[in-house]
Amino acid sequence: MKKIKLSIMTLAIALSIGGAFATSPRVTQDCQGATQYHYNGTGYVLAGRIGIDYLCATSPNVCTYYKVGSTYVPCMNGIYCTSNCKTITTTPKTKN
Amino acid sequence: MNKRQVVLESISALLIMLFLYASISKFLDFQRFIGEMNNQPLPNSWTPFLVWTVPSLEIAISVALIFERTRMAGFIASLALMTLFTVYAAAILLHFFEYVPCSCGGVIRKLTWPQHLVFNLFFVALSVMGIILQRRSSFKSIIITKNSFV
Numbered sequence: 396m397k398k399i400k401l402s403i404m405t406l407a408i409a410l411s412i413g414g415a416f417a418t419s420p421r422v423t424q425d426c427q428g429a430t431q432y433h434y435n436g437t438g439y440v441l442a443g444r445i446g447i448d449y450l451c452a453t454s455p456n457v458c459t460y461y462k463v464g465s466t467y468v469p470c471m472n473g474i475y476c477t478s479n480c481k482t483i484t485t486t487p488k489t490k491n
Numbered sequence: 492m493n494k495r496q497v498v499l500e501s502i503s504a505l506l507i508m509l510f511l512y513a514s515i516s517k518f519l520d521f522q523r524f525i526g527e528m529n530n531q532p533l534p535n536s537w538t539p540f541l542v543w544t545v546p547s548l549e550i551a552i553s554v555a556l557i558f559e560r561t562r563m564a565g566f567i568a569s570l571a572l573m574t575l576f577t578v579y580a581a582a583i584l585l586h587f588f589e590y591v592p593c594s595c596g597g598v599i600r601k602l603t604w605p606q607h608l609v610f611n612l613f614f615v616a617l618s619v620m621g622i623i624l625q626r627r628s629s630f631k632s633i634i635i636t637k638n639s640f641v
Contacts, residue, residue, distance in 0.1 A: 407503075446528065446531075451530060452590045472593055
């Protein structure tokens with residue numbers, strides 16, 4: 396009885412620790428670890444620090460890019476916004 | 492090991508996996524986690540507190556769920572934390588905050604906000620099941636102990 400319990404717990408702990416390391420950005424080469432750029436309509440500029448200099452509000456659009464060689468590749472999805480997030484993402488409520 | 496105990500161990504294992512995976516992932520890329528936290532529609536002044544409290548709580552819950560003596564407390568804490576996450580996901584979906592952040596900061600980054608909500612609800616249900624089953628098994632063991640003295 397104790398052996399089964401011990402096996403279940405050991406498996407759960409091993410899977411979660413292994414899973415966390417296996418999916419860590421260092422292993423998966425996740426783009427969010429790289430320097431983020433924003434396309435401002437004319438060119439790519441440094442995005443800054445997420446949550447401080449800019450926000451990525453929900454949207455299927457591309458929020459930030461990262462550089463692979465000389466190419467800018469989409470990284471984070473969303474709408475890039477600095478101080479105008481509210482006006483971009485919320486739609487006015489209408490009365491029926 | 493009866494059926495109830497197997498279910499109880501499995502529920503504990505699933506919750507341990509969730510909390511341990513989530514906390515270790517956060518600590519493994521702490522700078523990114525700070526950024527994700529700042530991207531949330533919560534005051535940035537909360538970030539230094541939240542980035543340490545949330546993963547530490549998750550580890551504490553995982554440890555509590557491992558041992559029989561602290562398991563009930565673990566289930567209750569798990570229910571509280573998962574309910575908090577669920578309410579937050581629901582509030583975001585209901586446009587309660589100024590803006591809807593990208594869902595890139597969750598346990599599983601590919602999930603959308605509605606998927607996050609369902610995911611969280613599943614673990615809320617698991618925690619509730621854990622509390623009920625743990626209470627029943629504790630009650631049963633008390634009765635067995637009492638009867639053995641009669």
